[in-house]
Amino acid sequence: MPQTVTTPTPETKTRAKPEKPPLYKVILLNDDFTPREFVIAVLMAVFRMTEGEALGVMLTAHRRGACVVAVYTREVAEEKARRATDKGREAGYPLAFTTEKEV
Template identity: 45%
Template sequence: MEHALQPPSMYKVILNNDDFTPMDFVVQVLKKYFSFDEEQATQIMLDVHFHGKGICGVYTAEVAETKAAQVNIYAREHEYPLLCTIEEV
């Protein structure tokens, strides 16, 4: 009896709002790490700003963890508290 391959678990990559990270830095992060254009990045940044968080994309666990870590390291290198987290879909 053959077992069907199960699709991998998927995870949302989420940017969380804070009171210190400038909006333009958030847009820069979205363009740099998630390949959004200016308009898309601005819309997600506004979601983060007005709703407390914004979804950057949905990926497999390994990709989601890597992207979140890259964003968090980049933010710390620039001395911002921006926090990127992942959440299972």
């Protein structure tokens, strides 16, 4: 009976790296009308910040015009920016959060 010779397939040494999803910043924009305490309350509720963290982010946006709040995948960033902006609108304030893709 003839012998079948099988050459073993060499083990693949390089693996395809699973791509990391792109990240998006949520940015808080300053305005002249939304009360500081309201901005802090929204940051605590939507972004789960402590009062101290929220105070720091609010003051940075107030002084510099904008502040990065946090970084998430696109869906999470857009959802949180929308929820936070809606809270302002529901209360009659022009409070605005935007999202921006990280480079």
